[in-house]
Amino acid sequence: MEATKPIKEYIINQLLQRRDLRLDDDTPLIDDGYLTSLQTVELVMFLEEHFQIQIEPEDVNEEEFQSLNSIASLVESKRG
């Protein structure tokens, strides 16, 4: 999905600050411990600003934020 690339770049470069890290689109971000609660909130703020969407607190759950693919799907659904 189109949204996947900027999300991946933000997570690697800004959130985790690990430019050497490789994430697959289906890497389990939560189960593998990449996303803490703070990082998730920061990611949500990035998604809202970058994609001009509104994410509700109830959208922030394991299913929607488990992987780059699922996050991108959420973004696309919010774009309408």
Next chain:
Amino acid sequence: MIPQEVLPLARPSTETQGIARQRTSRAVELRPMDEGDFQQVLNLYGIVFGQTGLNNFSNRWQWAQRDNLFPEETYRWVLADQGRIVGFLAAFPLPYSINGETVVAHTPCDYMVHPDYRFHGLKLMRQFFASCPNCVTCDDIPATIKVTQWLGASLVGPLTGYSKILDGHIFKVAKLPQLPDIFYSFATQALRLLDSLLLVGASAVKVERIDRFDERFDRFFQECSKQVRATVTKDHRFLNWRYGQGSPQNENEIVAATDDTGELVGYAVLYVDNSPRVQGYILDLLVLPCANQKVARALMAYAVRRFRQRGARVVRYFNASPRSGPSPGLLRWLGFTAILGKGRVLMVKLADPRLAAVAGEASNWWYGYGDTEMSHALT
């Protein structure tokens, strides 16, 4: 609140061979805490915060269980992964006086999440805000501040902390190059001499130690709340609970400043901890807004003398605004310096927009060390 997002564990890279971390189960449930969960919560506390605070946590727990102003409105939730407790959060209610109205607001307390489950901590905070329409919290952890604001709390403003060194030996405990003991002793004597000059004349107001908070404190608080528009409701019932026999800081001193009729014009609650630094805390200090800084000065001077007598090496104090306490200028004159960079901020969320508007202004608040969950962590 004092959450601790511990340093990240080594994250697995898809490129590296090595020890695969156990993946967390997706069946992490959020539920109310059962009595039988306490030992696991205690164990989790040790994992997240370390072993040194365990006794303190356990004591506070007993206090909240046995002696609670609002037992029916105290909530505790856990995160559980197949029966294993991996997260905890309590919502502790306190009475507040906001614009003359009494409001019960909750403070999130003892937030703790196992390092392998840090994403799921959001569930706890979301549950807190879903269950508690009113929230007052003070925090200094950037992660928590951000999450709390994201979930709807408004930033009121920073709390300014002050400290005053009483004994040069405190620098021996700090991570500084060690000097011969004579230097620390000399510094201590110099500080003592300085205080003897600074505190001259501060005893013009009658200040004395008392045994308990009596009904005078109700009248005193009524007067204060006419001008202090947002504060914990500090009537004698609350104060006797907060600093009474069961309190984590029950070994405190209550100091009252009175006028010619014996009525209160101010009070302070003093506490010395058991840490190696031997820190003195002014947990609470309130003076009548109409009283001039003479009362605040008298109370602070008494506090400094008492802390020195009890062997404290440093005095700590903070408040949200100086409306009913010592002014920044007075504090500087008495040898207190502002503690920079600690980043404690006050945040509120109130269901009533009228009250939210009042509570949203930092200058309306009286809020001190003893009002925060952080004070409960004092040893």
